[in-house]
Amino acid sequence: MDDKSSVAQMFTIAKYQFLNYIRSKRIFILLAITVAISVTYFIVMWKYVNPEYLTSNDYISRWVSFLSFLIVLAALFFGGDAIASEYGKKTGYFLFPNPIKRWSILWGKFLASYLASLIMILLYWGVAIGDTYMAKKEISVEVFYSMGLSLLYLMGVLALTYLFSSFFKNSAISITITAIIYFFVFNIVDSIAMLTGVEPWFSITYAGGVIENVLKNPYPSHIQTIGGGGIKITMFNVPLEMGIEIMVGYFIISAVIATLLITYREMK
Amino acid sequence: MYIESVNLSKKYGDFYALRNLNLKIEGSKCVGYLGPNGAGKTTTLKLFTNLLRPTTGEAIINGYSVKKEIKKALKHVGTLIESPEFYPYLTPMELLSMACDIRGISKKDIKNALKKVRLYEWREKKVGKFSKGMKQRLALATALAVNPEILILDEPTTGMDPQGMMEIREIIRDLKKEGILIFMSSHLLPEVTYVCDEVAMINRGKLILYDSIENVSRKFSTHAVVVEFLSPVEKVEEIEEIKGVRAVNLISPYKLRLSFSGGAEIQYHILKELLEKGYRVVSYQSESLALEKAYIKLIGGDNLG
Numbered sequence A: 001m002d003d004k005s006s007v008a009q010m011f012t013i014a015k016y017q018f019l020n021y022i023r024s025k026r027i028f029i030l031l032a033i034t035v036a037i038s039v040t041y042f043i044v045m046w047k048y049v050n051p052e053y054l055t056s057n058d059y060i061s062r063w064v065s066f067l068s069f070l071i072v073l074a075a076l077f078f079g080g081d082a083i084a085s086e087y088g089k090k091t092g093y094f095l096f097p098n099p100i101k102r103w104s105i106l107w108g109k110f111l112a113s114y115l116a117s118l119i120m121i122l123l124y125w126g127v128a129i130g131d132t133y134m135a136k137k138e139i140s141v142e143v144f145y146s147m148g149l150s151l152l153y154l155m156g157v158l159a160l161t162y163l164f165s166s167f168f169k170n171s172a173i174s175i176t177i178t179a180i181i182y183f184f185v186f187n188i189v190d191s192i193a194m195l196t197g198v199e200p201w202f203s204i205t206y207a208g209g210v211i212e213n214v215l216k217n218p219y220p221s222h223i224q225t226i227g228g229g230g231i232k233i234t235m236f237n238v239p240l241e242m243g244i245e246i247m248v249g250y251f252i253i254s255a256v257i258a259t260l261l262i263t264y265r266e267m268k
Numbered sequence B: 001m002y003i004e005s006v007n008l009s010k011k012y013g014d015f016y017a018l019r020n021l022n023l024k025i026e027g028s029k030c031v032g033y034l035g036p037n038g039a040g041k042t043t044t045l046k047l048f049t050n051l052l053r054p055t056t057g058e059a060i061i062n063g064y065s066v067k068k069e070i071k072k073a074l075k076h077v078g079t080l081i082e083s084p085e086f087y088p089y090l091t092p093m094e095l096l097s098m099a100c101d102i103r104g105i106s107k108k109d110i111k112n113a114l115k116k117v118r119l120y121e122w123r124e125k126k127v128g129k130f131s132k133g134m135k136q137r138l139a140l141a142t143a144l145a146v147n148p149e150i151l152i153l154d155e156p157t158t159g160m161d162p163q164g165m166m167e168i169r170e171i172i173r174d175l176k177k178e179g180i181l182i183f184m185s186s187h188l189l190p191e192v193t194y195v196c197d198e199v200a201m202i203n204r205g206k207l208i209l210y211d212s213i214e215n216v217s218r219k220f221s222t223h224a225v226v227v228e229f230l231s232p233v234e235k236v237e238e239i240e241e242i243k244g245v246r247a248v249n250l251i252s253p254y255k256l257r258l259s260f261s262g263g264a265e266i267q268y269h270i271l272k273e274l275l276e277k278g279y280r281v282v283s284y285q286s287e288s289l290a291l292e293k294a295y296i297k298l299i300g301g302d303n304l305g
Helices: A006-023 A026-048 A056-064 A067-079 A084-088 A102-136 A141-167 A171-196 A240-264 B041-048 B092-103 B110-116 B132-145 B162-177 B189-195 B213-220 B236-240 B264-276 B290-298
Strands: A223-228 A231-236 B002-012 B015-026 B030-034 B056-061 B077-080 B150-154 B181-186 B198-203 B206-212 B224-229 B245-252 B255-260 B281-286
Touching: A006 A026, A006 A102, A006 B092, A026 A056, A026 A067, A026 A102, A056 A102, A056 A141, A067 A102, A067 A141, A067 A171, A084 A141, A084 A171, A102 A141, A102 A240, A141 A171, A141 A240, A171 A231, B002 B041, B002 B181, B015 B041, B015 B181, B015 B198, B015 B206, B030 B041, B030 B162, B030 B189, B041 B056, B041 B150, B041 B181, B077 B132, B092 B110, B092 B132, B110 B132, B132 B150, B132 B162, B162 B181, B162 B189, B181 B189, B189 B290, B198 B213, B198 B290, B206 B213, B206 B290, B213 B290, B224 B264, B236 B245, B236 B255, B255 B264, B264 B281
Parallel strands: B030 B181, B030 B198, B077 B150, B150 B181
Antiparallel strands: A223 A231, B002 B015, B002 B056, B198 B206, B224 B255, B224 B281, B245 B255
16 A cells, blocks of 8 residues: 555545535535625625726725625634644544644645635625626726735735634634734734834735735825824835735745644644 | 554653653554553553654654654554544544545445444434444544554543443454454453453553463452352351362352462362352352452552542
8 A cells, every 4th residue: 555645635634624614514604605795795886886987996996895804704714713623622533643744634724725715705706807897898907916916815814824723722712813813903003003104014914905906006105194183194005015925924934833833733 | 563662751841641651562462551540541542643742752653653754653553542523514434534535545444344333324424413422433433444453542432331332342352353453541441351462551651560461360360259159058168178269258148259279270170069069159250350450459549540
């Protein structure tokens, strides 16, 4: 019997993780949420937004403004407890004593989470592009740049989610803390940055701004300062290269730490 | 095929859960791993299955270090550690397929494994609905489905009803005939006596005995039997005169304890004499398990549980 390669084992884990998403109806729940959001947006856009005064990119950017939330939601849904549950719910006693390296488990699960999230994100993009085409009869190339950046953002966000999941033992705690960090901590950091004038180059939600910025023509200036009434607010628009670097950085650093954590973590 | 621990230790802070364990188990047999709660049994098994990392020393399976070459070390090993949980939305067929797919081996033994543990009827049901005992059976099926050469089992009958326990013990006895090496922890001495060929005892993280059940029985035998009769015993002196009998203690008019000198031959001779003398014996059994004697003598009041 030849040893099955670690990469092949990774795909095996991905297959069963994806099957688990289907069986647990998790994928259908997020699908329903995505469809509900898309339908709501569709109605709002047609009823309240007059496409006549907007360029094609301006029109679709209204759709894109919600995309970051959906990406974080997908990451939480599919990755929030992916590793933590192996420890907290004791399924690790079934999985870990197999002849498989821990990184194959981590990356197999990551692959399944990414694929499941991708389905949601692409569905949302499909509706957004369809609606924009119906309204403006054109789709610019920047839309596809934005789409590519959203998939890169998903990689960074999902990797960070997996890092938290590898760290915590309890699934609920892992999901809750990760949600708090995305929905509150990063937003607070971004707000503090506006008041203090310190660029939040370390914030992934700041980097996520490129998804929308890339649709703007011209690309918004990096730093804008608004003053008045004794208050000075600095608006940061992440430059394209910096946004990509932050997202890639988050992906690489989170991935490395998550891999080390799962490799050396014990099932006590 | 063999499993071996070389100076294997696991330390948490200042506390040694396992201290310098040196043990080599080789060949087709079943070895019972005994010890009180907290002695280090599960720690040892977790070190052999990559759930824990040793502080010092090596856990070796078939020549491969579990820590350094996990894929080779665990290639032919089936495991049941603690009471594992399963992905609740998958079925036994899918879970066993997953275990086989991970190893890249044929799934031909899956149905047989499920039949062996009497879960075949439940093969397409989601595991989330299973009871604790059923999950334990499924865990054993998972270990069997991968066609192992070595089985590492941590208290395999935990959470089962008496019938289930008996069935699992029979399965393990059958597996020995298939040439599998079984290393099994338990705190049930009759279970180890019934199922295993050898026994290793551990206490406070240290190995204190490793020998065959036969040798342990010989060393720790009590040379006493408890005999029950259908009618009250009237002439105790008559029994005392039987060759080999050293002492007779009346427990009740129907029950007495016979101490004897010698081995199994004498034990048989005494029973034969009793029957020939017209005593209606309804029960004739060793006072207690030799293993139990060994356990009490070696671990005794040191039981942490």
